[in-house]
Amino acid sequence: MVAIGVAGxxxxxxxxxxxxxxxxxxxxxxxPVGLTSIGFDGEDLDHLTGLPKPRVDVPAGTWVATARPLxxxxxxxxxxxxxxxxxxxxxxxVLARAEEAGRVVLAGPATAAGLRTVLAALPRSGLCxxxxxxGRMAPMLAxxxxxxxxxxxxxxQLPALLAExxxxxxxxxxxxxxxxxxxxxxxxxxxxxxxxxQASEALRRFGGAAGELRLVLGGVVPVAGLEIxxxxxxxxxxxxxxxxxNVMCLALGGPPLKVRGLLRRLGRRSRVGLARGFPLLAVTVxxxxxxxxxxxxxxxxxxxxxxxxxxxxxxPVPVVDVRQQDASTVLHQVVGNLLSMRxxxxxxxxxxxxxxxxxxxxx
Amino acid sequence: MSGEAAxxxxxxxxxxVHDVGLKVIRRALEAAGHTxxxxxxxxxxxxxxxxxxxxxxxxxxxxxxxGYQVAEAAARFADLAEAAGLRERVRIxxxxxxxxxxxxxxxxxxxxxxxxxxxxxxxxxxxxxEPAPGEQRxxxxxxxxxxxxxxxxxxxxxxxxxxxxxxxxxxxxxHGRLSPGVERAQLRQAxxxxxxxxxxxxxxxxxxxxxxxxxxxxFYARGDLPPGLRRLEAGELQAIRRYAERxxxxxxxxxxxxxQDTLVFTQYxxxxxxxxxxxxxxxxxxxxxGVIHFDPAWGARxxxxxxxxxxxxxxxxxxxxxxxxxxRAGLGPYTLWQVRAHRGLNTAETVVLAGEYGxxxxxxxxxxxxxxxxxxxxxxxxDGLAAMRYAAEYRLPYDVVTNEELSxxxxxxxxxxxxxxxxxxxxxxxxxxxxxxxxKGPEALIRGLMDANHVDxxxxxxxxxxxxxxxxxxxxxxxxxxxxxxxxxxxxxxxxLHAALGASLGVEAVTIASSDxxxxxxxxxxxxxxxxxxxxxxxxxxxxxxxIEPTPAAESLADELVEGIEQVLRRVAEVGFVRAxxxxxxxxxxxxxxxxxxxxxxxxxxxxR
Numbered sequence: 001m002v003a004i005g006v007a008g009x010x011x012x013x014x015x016x017x018x019x020x021x022x023x024x025x026x027x028x029x030x031x032p033v034g035l036t037s038i039g040f041d042g043e044d045l046d047h048l049t050g051l052p053k054p055r056v057d058v059p060a061g062t063w064v065a066t067a068r069p070l071x072x073x074x075x076x077x078x079x080x081x082x083x084x085x086x087x088x089x090x091x092x093x094v095l096a097r098a099e100e101a102g103r104v105v106l107a108g109p110a111t112a113a114g115l116r117t118v119l120a121a122l123p124r125s126g127l128c129x130x131x132x133x134x135g136r137m138a139p140m141l142a143x144x145x146x147x148x149x150x151x152x153x154x155x156x157q158l159p160a161l162l163a164e165x166x167x168x169x170x171x172x173x174x175x176x177x178x179x180x181x182x183x184x185x186x187x188x189x190x191x192x193x194x195x196x197x198q199a200s201e202a203l204r205r206f207g208g209a210a211g212e213l214r215l216v217l218g219g220v221v222p223v224a225g226l227e228i229x230x231x232x233x234x235x236x237x238x239x240x241x242x243x244x245x246n247v248m249c250l251a252l253g254g255p256p257l258k259v260r261g262l263l264r265r266l267g268r269r270s271r272v273g274l275a276r277g278f279p280l281l282a283v284t285v286x287x288x289x290x291x292x293x294x295x296x297x298x299x300x301x302x303x304x305x306x307x308x309x310x311x312x313x314x315x316p317v318p319v320v321d322v323r324q325q326d327a328s329t330v331l332h333q334v335v336g337n338l339l340s341m342r343x344x345x346x347x348x349x350x351x352x353x354x355x356x357x358x359x360x361x362x363x
Numbered sequence: 364m365s366g367e368a369a370x371x372x373x374x375x376x377x378x379x380v381h382d383v384g385l386k387v388i389r390r391a392l393e394a395a396g397h398t399x400x401x402x403x404x405x406x407x408x409x410x411x412x413x414x415x416x417x418x419x420x421x422x423x424x425x426x427x428x429x430g431y432q433v434a435e436a437a438a439r440f441a442d443l444a445e446a447a448g449l450r451e452r453v454r455i456x457x458x459x460x461x462x463x464x465x466x467x468x469x470x471x472x473x474x475x476x477x478x479x480x481x482x483x484x485x486x487x488x489x490x491x492x493e494p495a496p497g498e499q500r501x502x503x504x505x506x507x508x509x510x511x512x513x514x515x516x517x518x519x520x521x522x523x524x525x526x527x528x529x530x531x532x533x534x535x536x537x538h539g540r541l542s543p544g545v546e547r548a549q550l551r552q553a554x555x556x557x558x559x560x561x562x563x564x565x566x567x568x569x570x571x572x573x574x575x576x577x578x579x580x581x582f583y584a585r586g587d588l589p590p591g592l593r594r595l596e597a598g599e600l601q602a603i604r605r606y607a608e609r610x611x612x613x614x615x616x617x618x619x620x621x622x623q624d625t626l627v628f629t630q631y632x633x634x635x636x637x638x639x640x641x642x643x644x645x646x647x648x649x650x651x652x653g654v655i656h657f658d659p660a661w662g663a664r665x666x667x668x669x670x671x672x673x674x675x676x677x678x679x680x681x682x683x684x685x686x687x688x689x690x691r692a693g694l695g696p697y698t699l700w701q702v703r704a705h706r707g708l709n710t711a712e713t714v715v716l717a718g719e720y721g722x723x724x725x726x727x728x729x730x731x732x733x734x735x736x737x738x739x740x741x742x743x744x745x746d747g748l749a750a751m752r753y754a755a756e757y758r759l760p761y762d763v764v765t766n767e768e769l770s771x772x773x774x775x776x777x778x779x780x781x782x783x784x785x786x787x788x789x790x791x792x793x794x795x796x797x798x799x800x801x802x803k804g805p806e807a808l809i810r811g812l813m814d815a816n817h818v819d820x821x822x823x824x825x826x827x828x829x830x831x832x833x834x835x836x837x838x839x840x841x842x843x844x845x846x847x848x849x850x851x852x853x854x855x856x857x858x859x860l861h862a863a864l865g866a867s868l869g870v871e872a873v874t875i876a877s878s879d880x881x882x883x884x885x886x887x888x889x890x891x892x893x894x895x896x897x898x899x900x901x902x903x904x905x906x907x908x909x910x911i912e913p914t915p916a917a918e919s920l921a922d923e924l925v926e927g928i929e930q931v932l933r934r935v936a937e938v939g940f941v942r943a944x945x946x947x948x949x950x951x952x953x954x955x956x957x958x959x960x961x962x963x964x965x966x967x968x969x970x971x972r
Contacts, residue, residue, distance in 0.1 A: 011435060039438075040469035067468070089456075089467035089475045110441065110471040111450045133469045134438035138445035189416040190409060190447045219447040222409045248446045252439075 001034050001063075001122045003115075004147060004281065004338065005140035007132035009165065012153035014286030014322065016041055016054045019131045021284075021322035022147065025331045027059050032126030035106065036065035036118055038140065039133020040090070042074060042105035055103050056131075062098045063128070065118045067091040067107035076102030084121050086114040095121055106131060115142035127335070138248050145279040145338045146172075150311075151286030152302040158310065165283065166314050167256035172247050172280040173316065174263075177273035180241070182212035191217060191225030200232035203240055213240040216275070223254035226262045239269040247278050282318040282334045285311050370421040370489050375402040375411045377427035377436055384458060385426050391482030397489060408440035412447050422489045423455045425472075434470060441471030456488055479617055506697050507626050507652050509724055509760045511796070511835035511871055515789050519831040519925065525932040526786040533787055533940040537748050539969045542962070543574040543666050544742070545749040548711035550574070551668075552753075555684070555719045575667030582669050589661070592681065595636065595672040600689060603637045607693035610644040619650040619896060621904040625865055626872040628701065629841070629895070632657025633886060635674035636686050640693035645889045649896035653699030653723065655874065656690065658682045663707020664737060664961040668716075682713055687720045699723040704750055705764060706736030708962045711749040718757025725761045727751055727788070727795075730780025733944050734956040735770045740944035742962035748787065755792035762796040762837045762872075763788065769844075770955025771805035774824060775927025780949040782928065783940055785834060796837040796871060799824040801861050802844035805955065815916065817846070817857075818864060822913035823920030825868045830925055838865050839874035844881070851878040855894040859902035866903055867911040875899060 006022065008015040019041075026033045035058060042056040058064060058076055067090040071078045077100035086093040090107040093114070098104070108130070109115045115130065119142060122128055130143055135154075140146050148168070155161035185202045187195055199215060206213050221229075221244065233239070244250055253259045266272050285307050291300030304321060312319035318337075320330045372392055376382040382404050389399045400418050402411060415423050425440065427433050437457055444450050457467055458476030467475030474488050487494040517523025550571045554564045572583035581587040588594075619627055629646055631639045631654050643654050659679040662668070672685040680686060687702065694700055701724040704713035710727065717725045729747035733740035754761050763784045765777035781797055788795035801821050807813045812820045821838070828836060842861035847854035855878040865873040878898075879891035935943040943949055950956020 011438075039471065040465045087473065089464040089472055107465070107468045110468065110473065111445055113451060133471065134435055136438050136442045136471055138442045139471075188448060190412050190443065192413050220409070220412070220443050224409070252442055252446050 001032070001119060001124070001126045001128040002338070003034075003119050003128040003130055003143035004145055004335070005038075005130045005132065005137075005143035006147050006149060007135075007137040007140050009135055009148065009150040009154040009168065011134045012286075012288060012290055013149040013151040014284055014288070015132045015149045016056060017286065018147055018149045018284045018322050019129055020054060020056060021327055022129050022331055023056075023058065025328060025335060026127045026129060027062075029127060029335070032061070032063060032123050033059075034063040034065065034119075034122045034126060034128030035104070035131075036093070036108035036115070036128065037106035037131035037133065038108055038110060038115060038136060039131070040105075040107045041131050041133070042103065056106060057103050058098050058101060060098050060101045063122055063126075064096050064098060064104050064106070065093050065108050065122070066096065066104065068094045070105045070107055071096055073105045074103040076100060076104050078104065082121065084118050086117050093118055110139065112139040112142040115139050119143075137251060141246060141248060141278060145281045147282045147284060147334065148280055149284045149286060151307070152289035152300070153286070156289060156302070158302060158307060161307070162310055162314050164256050165311065167260040168251060169280060169283065169315050169317060170260050171250045171256060171263075172278065174244070174247065174250070175273040176277045177241065177243050177271065177275065180214040180216070180243070182214065184214050184216050185240070186216040187218065189219040191219070191221045191229065193225055193228040196225050196229040197232055199229070200236060203233075203238070204236055213238060214243055215240045216243045216245075217249060218245045219249060221249050221253045223258050223262065226253060226259065230262050230265045233266065234269065241271045241273075242266055243273055243275055245275050247274060279338065280317055281338055282320055282330070283311065283315055284320045284322050286321075368490070369396050369398060371398045371400070371418060372489055373400045373402065373411070373415045373418060373420040373423045375406060375414070375423065375425050376404045377408070377425055377433065377440070378459075379405040382426065385424065388424060388458075388482050388485045391486050392489060395486050395490070397486075408436060408443050411440060412443045412449060415444070415449055415453060416447065421453060423449075423453060424476075424485065424489075425455070425457045427457065427459045434466065437472070438470040445471070454488075454491075456485070458485070507699060509626070509653075509699060509794075509872075511760075511794065513835045514833045516833050517831065518829075518833065519929070522782070522831050522925075522929055522932060525929070525936050526782055528936045529783050529932065529940050530787045530790050532936075533744065533783070534748070534790065536939065536941060537745055540745045540966050541969045542742055542745045542966050544708050544746040544962070545711050547571055547574050547667060547709070548715050548749060548753065551712045552715045552719070555715075571667070575665075577665040578661065579665050579667030579669060583667070588669075588673070589676075591675050591677060592673050593675050595674050595689075599637055599674075600672060603640050603689070603693060607640055607644065610647070611695050613648075616648045616650045617900065619652070619900045619903070620866075621900075621907050623866040623903055623908070625862075625870055626652040626699070627862060627899060628653040628655055628699070628839075628872055628874045629876065629892070630655040630657045630874065632679040634659075634676035634678070634680055636672060636680060636689045636693075637674065638886075639680055639690055642887070642889065642892065643690070643693060643698065644695070645892050646896070647695040647698055649893055649900070651698070651896060652872070653701060654694070655701040655726075656680065656682070656687070656703060658703070662709060663732075666708050666962075666965075668709050668712060682709070682716065684716055684720070687716055687722075691721050701725060701762075704761075706732035706743075707738055708742070708746070710743065710746045711753060714750040714753040714757070714759065718753060718759055722759060725750075725754055725759050726764060727754065727761045727784070728763045728765075728781065729784050730777070730944065730949055731764050731766045733959055734772065734780070734950045735767050737959040738961045739963040739965075740958050741941055741966050743959070744941050744944075745966050747784070748791070751788045751791045751793050754788070758794075760794040760796060761788070762798040762839070764798040764840055765800055766840070767950045767956055768800045768804040768806060769802070770950070770957070771809075772950030772954045772956045773806050773927070774799070774804075775924050776931050776948075776950050776954070776956070778824075778828070778924065779928045779931035779935065780944075782831065782932070783935065794835075796835045797828055798837050798839050799828065800840070800844070801838040801842040801865060801873070803846045812920070816914070817860070818911060819913050819917040820920060821861070821864055822868060822917040823924060825870065826913075826917060826921035827924035827928070830921065831928065835871040837872040837874070838870055841874045841876035841880070844876065847876070847878070847881040849882045851891055851894050854878040854881070855898035858895050859898035862899045863902040863906045864911055867906060867909075
């Protein structure tokens with residue numbers, strides 16, 4: 001199945017609401033629909049705040065990948081079809097088919113490798129939606145594209161929310177570099193300040209002209225390491241190209257504004273880009289935030305209309321408030337964008353002109 | 364642990380201060396041959412990931428008490444570990460007071476170690492296997508045994524001699540005497556065995572019906588049910604059976620005892636076998652050792668037991684062959700089951716049912732059933748002796764209660780009656796447990812025996828009994844009774860302290876009540892049961908094998924008790940046991956010992972029928 005991930009900038013930013021809206025769209029495609037999560041979802045009350053959570057309801061025929069002990073927890077009648085061998089803290093992930101519509105509780109693969117295994121076990125044709133958890137994104141690399149949920153639970157103040165979200169989206173937009181033509185210095189794992197200094201020494205030994213040398217950074221690049229890296233590279237006589245494996249290397253590095261600032265600083269001397277892109281299909285916005293007072297949580301809201309309008313004005317991707325009436329249309333476009341951008345075909349989907357006529361909004 | 368199988372484990376507290384849990388786990392991991400690296404508290408997730416990469420570990424164990432922001436930090440660690448490539452070969456788990464598997468899954472961890480996790484469970488996770496039996500919390504539970512190691516030898520020779528004299532007199536008196544209750548017991552045993560052999564029970568049942576009265580007679584004659592009672596439907600019984608099966612498949616709960624040998628019993632008797640099973644499942648969930656069936660008071664005053672599965676009874680769950688079988692089927696594998704038969708006109712038959720349907724214990728007492736339980740002394744002496752013979756036949760231990768104290772009968776008199784019944788029980792080949800009250804009874808209140816503390820009087824009872832005979836002791840019933848108030852915390856605490864005192868004094872078992880038992884004004888709630896069990900577990904954990912030291916006053920009270928018991932027994936030996944019951948030797952009407960009337964005049968000579 002082609003998979004779309006729904007990740008959030010934080011907990012309570014509207015991932016599940018986005019997921020259920022996408023689920024409705026997917027159900028109208030006429031192709032098999034799959035559903036899983038990289039965390040745990042579908043419970044009545046939030047584990048931490050105790051506030052009610054949105055339900056995850058599936059129509060009959062939906063493929064559900066969840067931990068075996070949860071098959072009978074919801075109201076949907078799930079018939080297990082096969083195990084996957086992928087373990088979670090709740091039990092093994094099994095593939096099941098909803099024989100009757102109803103609510104499901106999801107606990108799916110926690111890692112990208114696990115998610116790939118689960119996706120491979122699903123029917124070849126169709127669309128699978130993958131729910132996120134907290135602000136976790138890394139396993140979503142196993143999907144073909146991401147819908148990002150953000151909102152007041154991430155940053156309460158609108159200017160800060162807009163700025164951080166815009167910076168995060170900017171990271172997704174980094175260009176993909178061609179394969180390296182010259183020598184490469186490669187780092188893996190997590191970039192520590194010490195690693196940054198050692199990389200600088202290695203680059204210095206190579207010497208050479210700008211554009212011939214490339215620093216390839218796999219793994220995570222925290223801002224502490226990135227700051228040192230910027231510092232030591234500025235002291236080098238040459239300016240190597242800097243390539244990050246994927247957007248997660250950057251997105252998980254720290255506050256997006258700070259990461260963007262450091263990348264721009266690096267970009268003043270070097271070409272900076274990614275080894276492979278990862279499409280950000282849309283951003284959904286949620287005015288809700290858990291308002292804590294005296295250890296208790298109550299629902300709080302910022303101005304939803306303003307949030308949506310200003311977010312849409314500042315981002316180069318579709319912005320949706322999934323509770324609004326036009327959300328379904330936009331989400332249809334999102335699916336169409338994924339198909340046209342990645343030249344993916346979803347077997348069984350009626351490829352109507354409406355899907356193909358939507359121009360990619362990625363810039 | 365071979366070198367190849369040994370793992371490298373990084374332990375990291377996300378907590379700014381606490382790392383005790385991880386240190387305990389580290390000790391277990393190192394003892395199992397694994398290499399550990401313990402990071403100091405409050406290291407950022409990025410540095411933990413860096414350390415895991417640097418040390419090339421196989422497993423990362425994090426600990427943290429979860430709050431809103433902390434969960435985000437833990438989830439961030441999982442994400443960083445994934446993006447850094449760590450998750451391709453490293454498994455991660457998180458532990459802490461608020462950690463549950465669902466939360467661990469949401470945060471992206473492979474396993475959760477919540478409260479009560481044993482270090483061995485963490486070792487099993489590191490080694491990539493399921494915890495072995497005995498490694499999980501509660502998994503070490505085994506079915507306890509009611510098989511006392513006591514010798515029943517008398518340390519007080521004169522009391523032993525007097526008891527033997529009284530027993531011989533009682534057995535001689537009872538020889539050839541019969542009652543409808545004894546005959547029904549024989550018929551019930553015959554009916555059960557005939558049914559099992561596939562034979563007709565019709566004739567036996569007709570004969571049985573002739574020996575009934577009141578509600579039982581109406582039932583056998585016309586099928587009438589006592590007010591309020593209704594039959595359970597097949598669907599209801601099927602549902603509770605499924606529920607019990609699911610509950611029995613769940614892991615054992617937390618340990619109740621902390622190395623003590625004292626078994627903890629509590630009672631059920633909601634009036635409905637289905638609710639009883641649900642209550643028993645709660646009790647089992649908190650690892651009670653045994654449960655006690657409470658039946659309605661009218662069952663003791665009616666000749667005959669009903670047949671069928673019935674619910675909606677008040678004041679206990681009606682004893683029928685079917686009700687007992689359904690409850691037995693719902694019991695968990697670890698749970699001991701006592702079916703009381705101590706006070707009424709169906710005493711002997713109840714022991715037959717208990718024995719036939721797999722009970723582990725019963726309760727028999729001629730003295731209490733006569734003087735405070737409402738049954739005629741002569742009748743209960745005949746039925747009680749038959750019941751003790753059945754108990755011996757079925758190898759059912761039984762406790763011999765001294766509830767006379769609750770009526771105001773002084774302890775030395777109540778104990779004398781208890782010792783007589785227990786001695787006769789031994790003569791008949793049985794295994795009686797002595798059951799002194801551990802409560803604030805009228806004697807203690809009137810004489811101020813518990814003004815200084817609640818330890819001395821109880822300790823004196825145990826000391827006195829131990830000076831007399833080496834017999835198993837099972838205080839009750841329940842311990843702490845009459846010390847409860849409407850305050851569930853207070854009631855739980857006082858129950859727990861009494862249970863701990865019993866354990867400290869080395870008794871074989873205690874019976875406890877739920878925290879709302881005395882003041883519920885209606886059904887006992889599951890929450891109150893958990894209150895008491897949790898409190899008892901904490902008290903037993905607190906004292907462990909430490910001992911509570913009674914003051915010298917306990918010795919003095921014990922001397923007084925032994926002396927009083929001897930005097931009472933001397934008098935009983937003079938007049939005979941049954942006459943002693945009528946004449947107030949074992950508790951006078953002024954003291955609250957009223958000879959019961961139910962079944963009066965129903966004893967006849969064997970040849971008379």
